Amino acid sequence: MIVVVGLSHRTAPIAVREKLVLSAEGLPDFLRELVQHPQVGEALLVSTCNRVELVAAGRAGFESDLTQVAQACIEALSKRAPDISPHLYTHVGAGAVRHLFRVAASLDSMVLGEPQILGQVKDAYEVARATGTVGPVLHRTLPRAIRAAKRVRTETAIGSGQVSVPSVAVDLTRQIFGDLAGHVAVLVGSGEMAESVARLLKVAGASIIVVGRTLAKAEALASAVGGTARPWSALADSITVADVIVTSTSAPHHVVDFEMVSAARKARKGRNQFFIDLAVPRDVEPRIEELDGEFLYNIDDLSKVVSETLSSRSREATAAEAIVRLEAEGYDRWADAEQATPTIVALRARLSAALEAELSRSLRGRLKHLSVEDRSALSKMLESSVNRLLHQPTIRLRQAALERGSELLSLEQLSAAINELFALDTDQDAESSPDNTADLPEAEGSSASSLPPRPRVVASRR
Amino acid sequence: MIDIATVAFYLGVIAYSAAATLFFLDMARRDGSNSRAQWAPRLLALGGALHAVHVVTASLLSRVCPIDSLHFALSFTALIAVGAYLALRGRLRLFALGAFIAPIALTFLVGAQFVGQSSESVLGVSRTLLLFHIAANVGGVGLFLIAGAAGSVYLVQERRLRTKQRVAQMGSRLPPLDALDRTTHRLLLAGFPLLTFGVVTGAVFSHQLGSASSAESLRSLLGYATWLLLGGVLVLRKTAGFRGRKAAYGTIAGVVCMLIVMLLYAVRASSGASL
Numbered sequence: 024m025i026v027v028v029g030l031s032h033r034t035a036p037i038a039v040r041e042k043l044v045l046s047a048e049g050l051p052d053f054l055r056e057l058v059q060h061p062q063v064g065e066a067l068l069v070s071t072c073n074r075v076e077l078v079a080a081g082r083a084g085f086e087s088d089l090t091q092v093a094q095a096c097i098e099a100l101s102k103r104a105p106d107i108s109p110h111l112y113t114h115v116g117a118g119a120v121r122h123l124f125r126v127a128a129s130l131d132s133m134v135l136g137e138p139q140i141l142g143q144v145k146d147a148y149e150v151a152r153a154t155g156t157v158g159p160v161l162h163r164t165l166p167r168a169i170r171a172a173k174r175v176r177t178e179t180a181i182g183s184g185q186v187s188v189p190s191v192a193v194d195l196t197r198q199i200f201g202d203l204a205g206h207v208a209v210l211v212g213s214g215e216m217a218e219s220v221a222r223l224l225k226v227a228g229a230s231i232i233v234v235g236r237t238l239a240k241a242e243a244l245a246s247a248v249g250g251t252a253r254p255w256s257a258l259a260d261s262i263t264v265a266d267v268i269v270t271s272t273s274a275p276h277h278v279v280d281f282e283m284v285s286a287a288r289k290a291r292k293g294r295n296q297f298f299i300d301l302a303v304p305r306d307v308e309p310r311i312e313e314l315d316g317e318f319l320y321n322i323d324d325l326s327k328v329v330s331e332t333l334s335s336r337s338r339e340a341t342a343a344e345a346i347v348r349l350e351a352e353g354y355d356r357w358a359d360a361e362q363a364t365p366t367i368v369a370l371r372a373r374l375s376a377a378l379e380a381e382l383s384r385s386l387r388g389r390l391k392h393l394s395v396e397d398r399s400a401l402s403k404m405l406e407s408s409v410n411r412l413l414h415q416p417t418i419r420l421r422q423a424a425l426e427r428g429s430e431l432l433s434l435e436q437l438s439a440a441i442n443e444l445f446a447l448d449t450d451q452d453a454e455s456s457p458d459n460t461a462d463l464p465e466a467e468g469s470s471a472s473s474l475p476p477r478p479r480v481v482a483s484r485r
Numbered sequence: 486m487i488d489i490a491t492v493a494f495y496l497g498v499i500a501y502s503a504a505a506t507l508f509f510l511d512m513a514r515r516d517g518s519n520s521r522a523q524w525a526p527r528l529l530a531l532g533g534a535l536h537a538v539h540v541v542t543a544s545l546l547s548r549v550c551p552i553d554s555l556h557f558a559l560s561f562t563a564l565i566a567v568g569a570y571l572a573l574r575g576r577l578r579l580f581a582l583g584a585f586i587a588p589i590a591l592t593f594l595v596g597a598q599f600v601g602q603s604s605e606s607v608l609g610v611s612r613t614l615l616l617f618h619i620a621a622n623v624g625g626v627g628l629f630l631i632a633g634a635a636g637s638v639y640l641v642q643e644r645r646l647r648t649k650q651r652v653a654q655m656g657s658r659l660p661p662l663d664a665l666d667r668t669t670h671r672l673l674l675a676g677f678p679l680l681t682f683g684v685v686t687g688a689v690f691s692h693q694l695g696s697a698s699s700a701e702s703l704r705s706l707l708g709y710a711t712w713l714l715l716g717g718v719l720v721l722r723k724t725a726g727f728r729g730r731k732a733a734y735g736t737i738a739g740v741v742c743m744l745i746v747m748l749l750y751a752v753r754a755s756s757g758a759s760l
Contacts, residue, residue, distance in 0.1 A: 195646070195652065197661060198642070198646060198652075198659070198661055198662070199646065199661060199662045199663065200661055200662075200663050201660070201661030201663055201664045288726075289726070291726070292725075292726030292728070293722075293725075293726030293727065293728040293729060293731075294726070294728065295662055295663060295666075295728075295729060312647070315729055315730050315731060316728065316729045316730070318646055318647065320649070324649055327649070328649070328652050331652075
């Protein structure tokens, strides 16, 4: 199992979060240093503008003491920013898995359903892999988190629509014009939001014209957004050539009126025009909507679309949570079954070693006349025999791990019995195994459920 | 041979039905998945291929040229519409139009079964000219069907943007307004010469055949109305910037007239009268 230690927009203001930001160059060293800790075997860091979270697993895999792993993570983070402790949260075991899955699925994001977080989780995984701080636990956990997130995105509408005014404005522009290459957008006035819209339109391929009352300011803004500046006197002409008009002036009256648009419409021979009025009081006379081919969205209209999208995403969150829950339960089952692995590996190592010793002895004695091919065939036969012999015990052990609390023998009882009968030392035997997890049956619930029923054992037999 | 034609017909019906269902499901979906929708154009193409097999084998069997009989001409019209849609779909971002084209193709494929298969024979007119007349009309109608569908989707999309309803949810599923307007215009441009030829040759035939019944007069009148409406849309677009909503209404009106003409032909043919 894993631990998650970190802070996010829910627990820490940006002034605290920014203290924990690590550079791309410094991250590998931080992770390497963390896995030097005697309790921490694996680690990765998810770092975004809204969260910094360490995901770690213990050195002893599923047998690790997660409390100590969590403590080591807290110490590592606190070392970078001593005063962050009150903002840190810790998730351990199944809770940590669920949290990681929710984060990857964007259910814990500031903007529900935002798509960037999945890429950021993938990046964190890749960096840790490249650094060599990912082991068997995280190698199985992260792909499952990513799979859960992908299911959420494809099976729900949690990522549909746009959730900021500028992106909604550009999305609407695309719904009218499609590809924006070759289209002209005019920015009338200035303002942060209008500038964002202009930048997005530019990225989408539109040519930008900035019209301002002060030409110097218009030129500065045009330079910033990659457009050209025109004086205020060119407003009517600019509107004639413009497909998209973004207005954001502080004028107390309409700067684009019905007559101006009617005249432009005639000159444009009826081609569609889209007005994005971000100003309050409004810059564009609302009556222009009566004209065929003229579309007008003001700040309220755009905000309403954003609000509808967010509401829609909130409704979808219920379905998304259900998917995450299912995926996390699947992970829990796998993790339970994995607890049988040390015993299985030790048993396999013991049997393989015994049979290989016997085979070597025979090959030096009575069977020394055998050819290389025959020796190889014999070796393969023994390996196959080990697999066949251990198939049922492996399944039984995994089943015991999955069915905790039932009347069947527990995993601990079975493992203890096997260890006793075969005099196994799980750590030592597992290390001596050449390939300690190869060929083990997959630990999904389905494989166990297809088995014949295990014998029930009454308490007195224990 | 008859088995191939029949099997192709039924499989074509199934493929068109499945394609129509998937196109509509895509329009109605709430989730972010489009995996099902990817099958819709493939099924439509499969339906078109089966449709073509049906037309060819059935016409060979009944020894009738596909455009020499109203039965096959109707069927062929839908085939042209499907082919044109599939050819234009990717380039013009017209995915949602499939929700109109698939049911139209299905209707024409099935509807043609209720019209007689016999080769039409009209005494007193040039057989070659008659074949060209039918071929031009079939081609024109096929293109106008898509133009009508594009005009209809334009009105839906335009209304949605104007009323500001479901803007976020449906945004990515309907084609952009400009793409729809451009498609309608291009299809009208491509189909109008064919329609003109059909109307002119039709007028020649009417003149050669002499007196006409009231149904035939109505048919001719609607044919001229179609030509005037669609031609008017093209001329007004060039001269007066007649685009967007008005062009869509004009196109739909023309296509409706055209469909009534086809219906009159079908009723006439099914009642056993010659072309």
